Amino acid sequence: AQSVTQPDIHITVSEGASLELRCNYSYGATPYLFWYVQSPGQGLQLLLKYFSGDTLVQGIKGFEAEFKRSQSSFNLRKPSVHWSDAAEYFCAAPNPYGGSQGNLIFGKGTKLSVKP
Amino acid sequence: NAGVTQTPKFQVLKTGQSMTLQCAQDMNHEYMSWYRQDPGMGLRLIHYSVGAGITDQGEVPNGYNVSRSTTEDFPLRLLSAAPSQTSVYFCASSGWTGRNTEAFFGQGTRLTVV
Numbered sequence: 344a345q346s347v348t349q350p351d352i353h354i355t356v357s358e359g360a361s362l363e364l365r366c367n368y369s370y371g372a373t374p375y376l377f378w379y380v381q382s383p384g385q386g387l388q389l390l391l392k393y394f395s396g397d398t399l400v401q402g403i404k405g406f407e408a409e410f411k412r413s414q415s416s417f418n419l420r421k422p423s424v425h426w427s428d429a430a431e432y433f434c435a436a437p438n439p440y441g442g443s444q445g446n447l448i449f450g451k452g453t454k455l456s457v458k459p
Numbered sequence: 460n461a462g463v464t465q466t467p468k469f470q471v472l473k474t475g476q477s478m479t480l481q482c483a484q485d486m487n488h489e490y491m492s493w494y495r496q497d498p499g500m501g502l503r504l505i506h507y508s509v510g511a512g513i514t515d516q517g518e519v520p521n522g523y524n525v526s527r528s529t530t531e532d533f534p535l536r537l538l539s540a541a542p543s544q545t546s547v548y549f550c551a552s553s554g555w556t557g558r559n560t561e562a563f564f565g566q567g568t569r570l571t572v573v
Contacts, residue, residue, distance in 0.1 A: 352499070377561075386463075386549060386564035387502075438504055438517070446492050446517070446553075447562055449501040 345370050347436050349450035356424050357458045364419040364453050366408075366434030376417040377435040377447065378408055387433065393417060404428070429457045461485050465550050465565035472540040472572045480535040480568050482550030490553045491533040492562070495519065495546040502549065508533055540572045 346369045356362055368374055375394050379387040391402025398410040408419045417434060431454045435447040466481045484491065489510045494502040504517030508527040522544060524536040533552075537544060547569050551562040 379564075384567075386566045387551075387562075388564075389561050392561065433501060446490065446504060446507050447502075447551075448504070449494075451499060451501040 345374075345436065345448065347434050347448055347450040349432075349434055349453050351453045352451070353454045353456065355456040355458060358426050359423050362419075362421045362424045362428070362455070364432050364434075364455070366417045366419065366450060367415050368417060368434075368436055369415065370436065374436045376408075376410065378402065378406070378417075378419050379433045379435060379449075380404075380430050381433065381452075382430045390419070390432075424455075424457055426457045426459065429455055431455070463550055463552050463563050463565040465548075465568050467568060468566065470568060470570050472537070472570065474540060474542060474572060476537075476540050478537050478540065480537075480548055480550075480570075482533045482535065482565060483531050484533075484550075484552040484563070485531065486552060486554070486563065487530060488552035488554050488563075489530070491527065492517070492551045493523070493525065493533070493535045494549045494551065495544075496549060496567075497546050505535065505548075537570075542572045544570065545572045546570060 348367045377392045378390040381387045390406050391400050393400045393410045400408050431452045433452050434450040438446040438448040463484045492507040493505040496502045503519050506525040508514045514525050547567050549567050550565045553562045
């Protein structure tokens with residue numbers, strides 16, 4: 344069955360340090376992949392998306408992600424973390440129940456804490 | 460541009476009560492969905508709709524009912540609330556399938572069933 348896995352439940356980094364959040368997927372074909380961010384008490388905001396082509400995808404807020412088919416991964420990166428990046432991050436892919444790319448299956452999320 | 464609007468933001472129900480969570484979008488999107496978010500579980504799909512008059516079940520549909528009479532609105536009904544339905548509920552909408560699909564989310568409804 345298709346699935347999206349985020350191995351890290353909680354990550355703490357120092358402000359200014361680099362960040363990598365892991366996402367692994369299990370799909371038969373090349374999936375569409377997304378990263379969303381959820382600030383406390385807020386809804387989800389799309390950071391970036393991958394459909395095909397260039398495997399390095401640039402997003403908003405200085406984030407990027409790299410699709411690696413050989414590793415079934417779509418890791419999110421940022422070279423220098425800011426305190427405002429503290430949030431929960433979700434990796435997602437089309438939901439087999441949804442019948443379209445409009446509905447998504449989510450990983451369980453990685454909560455990012457930023458130390459001053 | 461309001462995007463996806465959910466009401467109410469907070470709600471407390473007693474076990475057995477019924478209520479409707481409202482969701483409206485002004486982007487003329489065909490696809491609308493309801494998710495619930497529980498700690499450590501990510502978001503799970505409850506029901507979805509691919510257009511007015513068409514709805515279907517997601518992963519966790521039990522205890523919930525939906526209808527889609529217009530493109531804009533997609534209410535979620537709790538028929539008889541149970542403590543297990545305590546959660547944060549998100550409504551989302553998106554356009555046609557393919558490369559430009561992006562799900563837009565409402566701000567959420569935090570529901571507590573006592």
